[in-house]
Amino acid sequence: MAEKKSKDHGPSVKDDDVYEALRDEGASKEKAARIANASAAEGRSTVGERGGEAGDYQDRTVDELRKRAAELDIEGRSSMSKDELIDALRNH
Incomplete structure (x- = not known):
């Protein structure tokens, strides 16, 4: 089976594979970029x-x-409300 080639999300996203995986899981663009960039800088395991x-x-x-x-x-x-705040925080 061929490995899926991730799309280039531009210079602001440092780890396109992590970004795409997070977006597929429903993370916001901001959250996915923040985590992808941290993983590129510090390493995924860290x-x-x-x-x-x-x-x-x-x-x-x-x-x-x-x-x-x-x-x-x-x-x-x-x-x-508390529920609205939780929803907003989870989906930011």
């Missing part, structure tokens, strides 16, 4: 070991979720 350290969003307070949403510059966060 980035993979770092993953999963964040706690579950359900365990956080609304104030904590709003603070994280502010860090990511998510619009409309001040009027979002």
